Amino acid sequence: MSDSYLIKGVSVVGGKPTDLLVRDGVVAEVGPGLRAAGAAVVDGDGLVALPGLVDLHTHLREPGREDAETVESGSRAAALGGYTAVCAMANTSPVADTAGVVEQVWRLGREAGLVDVQPIGAVTVGLAGEHLAELGAMADSTATVRMFSDDGHCVADPRLMRRALEYVKAFGGVIAQHAEEPRLTEGAQMHEGEVSTRLGLTGWPAVAEEAIIARDVLLAEHVGSRLHVCHTSTAGSVAVLRHAKARGVAVTAEVTPHHLLLTDELVGGGPAGGPYDPVYKVNPPLRTAADVAALRAALAEGVIDAVATDHAPHAVEDKECEWAYARPGMLGLETALSVVLDVLGPEWDLIAERMSRTPARIAGLAEHGHDPAPGRPATFTLVDPAARRRVEPSELASRSRNTPYAGLELPGRIVATFLRGEPTVLDGKAVR
Numbered sequence: 001m002s003d004s005y006l007i008k009g010v011s012v013v014g015g016k017p018t019d020l021l022v023r024d025g026v027v028a029e030v031g032p033g034l035r036a037a038g039a040a041v042v043d044g045d046g047l048v049a050l051p052g053l054v055d056l057h058t059h060l061r062e063p064g065r066e067d068a069e070t071v072e073s074g075s076r077a078a079a080l081g082g083y084t085a086v087c088a089m090a091n092t093s094p095v096a097d098t099a100g101v102v103e104q105v106w107r108l109g110r111e112a113g114l115v116d117v118q119p120i121g122a123v124t125v126g127l128a129g130e131h132l133a134e135l136g137a138m139a140d141s142t143a144t145v146r147m148f149s150d151d152g153h154c155v156a157d158p159r160l161m162r163r164a165l166e167y168v169k170a171f172g173g174v175i176a177q178h179a180e181e182p183r184l185t186e187g188a189q190m191h192e193g194e195v196s197t198r199l200g201l202t203g204w205p206a207v208a209e210e211a212i213i214a215r216d217v218l219l220a221e222h223v224g225s226r227l228h229v230c231h232t233s234t235a236g237s238v239a240v241l242r243h244a245k246a247r248g249v250a251v252t253a254e255v256t257p258h259h260l261l262l263t264d265e266l267v268g269g270g271p272a273g274g275p276y277d278p279v280y281k282v283n284p285p286l287r288t289a290a291d292v293a294a295l296r297a298a299l300a301e302g303v304i305d306a307v308a309t310d311h312a313p314h315a316v317e318d319k320e321c322e323w324a325y326a327r328p329g330m331l332g333l334e335t336a337l338s339v340v341l342d343v344l345g346p347e348w349d350l351i352a353e354r355m356s357r358t359p360a361r362i363a364g365l366a367e368h369g370h371d372p373a374p375g376r377p378a379t380f381t382l383v384d385p386a387a388r389r390r391v392e393p394s395e396l397a398s399r400s401r402n403t404p405y406a407g408l409e410l411p412g413r414i415v416a417t418f419l420r421g422e423p424t425v426l427d428g429k430a431v432r
């Protein structure tokens with residue numbers, strides 16, 4: 001593989017076409033009409049260069065469910081989706097609640113070498129919500145964990161949540177909360193509303209999310225610590241976040257691509273078939289069109305800071321079964337940019353902000369989230385916004401197939417991704 005690349009005629013984050021010279025891992029020069037003997041030339045005509053995307057919320061399933069995803073297969077899916085860094089959730093088996101497990105995940109990410117894999121540590125031992133995990137040991141480990149989450153479960157005990165928020169202040173950490181009051185979602189199968197009533201499924205009310213976010217922003221304010229809200233899904237949650245931010249609370253929030261595009265109506269029957277298709281089962285559940293509209297507006301405005309995929313691969317037997325027995329979760333890495341492009345349109349600066357710069361800052365990933373500019377790490381992705389693609393589950397790099405977008409035509413295609421000057425994707429294909 002070449003060690004320098006000349007990308008000709010590319011638009012950097014929507015600007016006028018220019019050339020990018022990549023050498024020794026960094027962007028060496030930016031400007032029109034560049035020449036470089038020996039450099040591999042990439043035709044950037046019609047392409048947009050974005051800072052490499054950063055996912056705050058990825059389930060890689062290793063260790064424990066390597067049949068559904070591995071660090072390597074998930075890293076490949078991420079690179080193909082334009083990502084250069086992913087934060088790996090802790091709900092593996094064993095749980096990532098010790099320095100040993102987070103170091104293992106970090107090392108597997110390095111070995112795969114396709115994206116930077118930043119492990120997230122569990123807040124409580126075994127995600128059981130009873131005792132704080134060894135947060136300090138995970139922070140001090142090779143994986144230098146700064147974000148902690150019991151995702152999949154809510155840290156429901158307010159005293160434990162308070163102590164976790166207090167603890168991570170010492171090293172500038174953040175608690176990422178899966179906001180779900182468990183007493184309000186017992187047996188829940190989908191969003192509580194008209195559709196759940198019609199289908200006869202137990203509802204997951206919006207207030208179960210909103211009540212926890214309200215409590216947690218107050219706790220974060222009280223102890224002067226940082227809170228991050230995972231997969232925000234309701235208009236009411238947006239209202240709580242807006243209020244907290246106006247008060248100066250150190251809270252950030254993410255939204256998933258699926259909550260920006262899909263609604264609970266799909267549970268009653270999607271484009272591909274009849275009702276109760278578990279591909280639409282996810283936590284938090286798909287909500288209403290009014291929620292979708294509020295989430296889109298909040299993302300544009302900045303009340304929601306980032307798009308995060310919540311890429312949640314599941315094996316066929318856990319997904320292609322009766323609705324009630326299916327695991328919640330959807331794939332996201334390989335379709336996220338296309339969905340966001342569909343939702344926001346070609347607002348490149350906004351897309352760079354919500355999918356790269358801000359998530360890099362939230363996760364504390366200093367090498368990520370920088371627009372390609374001289375002296376910066378050559379860590380970026382090239383998008384063809386004119387291309388349209390039909391999502392074909394069998395063509396995905398993920399080991400799982402549970403995409404809710406099968407058969408759907410979406411705008412945009414990732415042509416190439418570079419991580420510190422090395423291509424991880426070229427001509428739309430992973431380099432390994």
Ligand SMILES: NC(=O)N[C@@H](CC(=O)O)C(=O)O
Pocket residue numbers: 059091151152153178281282283284310312313327328329330
């Ligand atoms: N989102 C989901 O529906 N599932 C996630 C867990 C989670 O993000 O809560 C999973 O691990 O499968």
Ligand SMILES: [Zn+2]
Pocket residue numbers: 151152153178230231283284
């Ligand atoms: Zn969650």
Ligand SMILES: [Zn+2]
Pocket residue numbers: 057059089151152310312
């Ligand atoms: Zn998750």
